[in-house]
Amino acid sequence: xxxxxxIFDRDTWQEIFGSISKNKTRTIxxxxxxxxxxxxxxxxxxxxxxMDNGFDRAFENVAxxxxxxxxxxxxxxxxxxxxGRAPQLKxxxxxxxxxxxxxxxxxxxxxxxxxxxxxxxxxxxxxxxxGNYTVYGDTPEYVNIFPLKIFDGGRYINADDYKYERxxxxxxxxxxxxxxxxxxxxxxxxxxISGIYFQIVGIHKTSEEGGFASDSDIYIPLSTFRRxxxxxxxxxxxxxxxxxxxxxxxxxxxxxxxxxRIHRVHPDDERAFGSFNLGEIWTRIIGFKDGLTLxxxxxxxxxxxxxxxxxxxxxxxxxxxxxxxxxxxxAIGATPSEVRKxxxxxxxxxxxxAGIVGIILGALVLAGINAGTANLEDFPFTNPTVPPSYIIGxxxxxxxxxxxxxxxxxxxxxxIKPIDALREE
Numbered sequence: 219x220x221x222x223x224x225i226f227d228r229d230t231w232q233e234i235f236g237s238i239s240k241n242k243t244r245t246i247x248x249x250x251x252x253x254x255x256x257x258x259x260x261x262x263x264x265x266x267x268x269m270d271n272g273f274d275r276a277f278e279n280v281a282x283x284x285x286x287x288x289x290x291x292x293x294x295x296x297x298x299x300x301x302g303r304a305p306q307l308k309x310x311x312x313x314x315x316x317x318x319x320x321x322x323x324x325x326x327x328x329x330x331x332x333x334x335x336x337x338x339x340x341x342x343x344x345x346x347x348x349g350n351y352t353v354y355g356d357t358p359e360y361v362n363i364f365p366l367k368i369f370d371g372g373r374y375i376n377a378d379d380y381k382y383e384r385x386x387x388x389x390x391x392x393x394x395x396x397x398x399x400x401x402x403x404x405x406x407x408x409x410x411i412s413g414i415y416f417q418i419v420g421i422h423k424t425s426e427e428g429g430f431a432s433d434s435d436i437y438i439p440l441s442t443f444r445r446x447x448x449x450x451x452x453x454x455x456x457x458x459x460x461x462x463x464x465x466x467x468x469x470x471x472x473x474x475x476x477x478x479r480i481h482r483v484h485p486d487d488e489r490a491f492g493s494f495n496l497g498e499i500w501t502r503i504i505g506f507k508d509g510l511t512l513x514x515x516x517x518x519x520x521x522x523x524x525x526x527x528x529x530x531x532x533x534x535x536x537x538x539x540x541x542x543x544x545x546x547x548x549a550i551g552a553t554p555s556e557v558r559k560x561x562x563x564x565x566x567x568x569x570x571x572a573g574i575v576g577i578i579l580g581a582l583v584l585a586g587i588n589a590g591t592a593n594l595e596d597f598p599f600t601n602p603t604v605p606p607s608y609i610i611g612x613x614x615x616x617x618x619x620x621x622x623x624x625x626x627x628x629x630x631x632x633x634i635k636p637i638d639a640l641r642e643e
Contacts, residue, residue, distance in 0.1 A: 245568070248532045251525025252572035253579070256612060259518025260580025260604055266510040268588065268602025273503055275600055283323075283466045283497040284363050287473060288455035289481075290492045296484035305481040305490060307453040314480060315456075319472045321464035324362045327453040329355035329443050331412075342436065343410040344397040351393055353411060353436045355443025363459040366437075371405050372420030375439050383441045387411065388420040392433040411436065414446055466497030522616060529568050530623035534630060558628040565624025566617055573616045577609060 289305045312325045332339025332352040339350040361374050368374060372388070379386055389397075389404065398404050408415045416438060423433075444450065460469040474491050477483070483490045584602045591599045 245532060248525065248528040249568055249572040251528050252522055252569055252616070253525070253576040255518050255521030255523075255525050256573045256576030256616070257580045257583075258521055259514050259612060260577055260609070261583050262514030262517070263511055263608060264580065264584040264602040264604045265587070265599075266507050266514065267604065268584070268591075268599045269510070270504075270507050271601045272599040273500075273507075282500045283460040283462060283464060283469075285458050285460075285466065285470055285493055285495040285497065286455055287458060287470075287477075287491060287493045289477075290489055292483055292487050293489040294484040294487045296487070297482045299482065305477070305483060307456065307477075309451045309453055311453070311477065311480055312456065315458075315473055315476050318476045319469060321460050321469045322458055322473065323461045324359050324459040326357050326360040326363060326457045327440060327455075328360065328457055329440060329447075329449055329452070329454045331447060340412045342393070342397070344407070347397050349393070349396050349434075351390075351434045351436050352432065353438060353443070355440035355447075355449075356437050357440050360457060363457050367423040369421040369423065372422075374420060374422075375437065380439045380441050383445055384439060385414060385416045385442055386419045386438070387416040388422055388437040389418055390422055390433040390435050393436060394421055396434075411438070412446060460497065466495060466501075470495050470498075518612075519615075522612075523619065525572065526569055526616070526619045526623050529565060529620070530626055532568075534627045561628035562621055562624040565627070566620040569616050569620030570613070573613055577613075580604075 289307050292299070292301050292303045292305070295301050307327070309327055312327050315325055316322055330352060332350065339352045342349050342351050356375055357380055358375050358377055366374060366388070368388070374388060375386070378384070387409070389409070394404050397409065398407070404418050404421060407418050409418060410416075422435075422437070438446075458469075458473060460466050470493055474493070475485065477491055478485055478487065481490075584604075588600070588602055
């Protein structure tokens with residue numbers, strides 16, 4: 219006599235649904251525990267991924283292992299100098315740093331007018347139109363650290379511009395809109411910056427530059443800037459990028475130590491040079507994101523376990539209530555294996571059902587969050603998704619736990635003797 223396949227047997231599912239319908243409220247409350255666990259896991263994991271994607275988008279054009287470094291005032295007397303002295307960064311410091319700190323990949327000295335000097339931004343004139351815009355003196359290396367998006371037909375500062383002190387400039391979108399008519403072509407045109415005419419060679423976009431530039435900024439070669447504003451070898455600050463495998467925090471310390479040696483600053487003076495370490499900030503962001511993912515995993519699994527245990531308790535009660543029914547089935551020929559599979563299948567079905575509903579609800583919430591933040595350019599969050607492998611792994615874990623927890627009521631059902639069950643009232 220052939221054995222029927224219990225999974226595809228219609229009577230099996232009728233019995234499962236009949237058992238569930240007898241205790242709807244109790245079953246629903248218990249299933250919600252599992253549902254809530256997978257819902258939390260999906261929502262938090264997806265949110266962590268959305269945050270990760272958001273920061274990747276915000277800094278996609280930025281060298282992550284980068285930093286800004288500038289001179290401040292000394293806080294300790296040293297080598298005959300009193301405290302409170304203001305060291306002045308020099309152009310030649312860049313070459314010295316490159317030689318002394320091998321982990322530095324790029325270093326770009328920068329000068330500016332209208333940003334840190336506290337004065338009015340330089341006056342820019344084109345015909346009858348004028349405006350005050352921040353002007354940066356840069357080297358070609360700068361775009362290796364913070365690439366600018368240049369409109370088609372334009373370019374950035376190149377080596378010859380710097381070498382020959384060319385009077386060329388790159389202007390921003392807003393500068394273009396304020397100094398030019400819509401139908402005018404700015405590339406090749408001239409503008410007057412602080413009394414000197416510069417030819418426009420490029421228009422830079424700001425929305426994709428990672429938030430470190432303004433749509434009104436103007437860039438000129440640093441060599442030209444030095445001559446225009448008579449800054450000599452003085453540098454306002456350095457923009458530095460370390461190699462990808464370098465410890466950016468250690469690189470920052472090494473660079474500052476080199477500068478202390480150059481400018482005769484006490485080795486323990488932590489205030490003489492200020493810095494903003496983007497790599498360190500990025501590491502903290504990644505740590506926060508990984509912590510959120512780990513928390514979602516721990517909370518989700520703990521809640522799922524609690525819910526699955528609840529399902530096991532429900533099935534134990536169900537087995538107790540169905541003692542006579544199970545005894546009849548045993549008496550008319552049902553094998554212990556069939557009874558065991560029946561209970562296990564019910565456990566796995568409830569667990570899997572709760573998991574699928576939880577995943578669907580979590581996906582809907584993530585879709586709502588994504589829609590609500592899609593137009594927030596300053597909010598680092600985009601495309602919150604959970605990798606399929608995570609979802610499959612969660613479902614496999616839930617099924618495995620459903621089987622394990624179902625073994626307890628299943629063994630209880632098998633242990634019932636038919637004669638005793640038939641006597642049960």
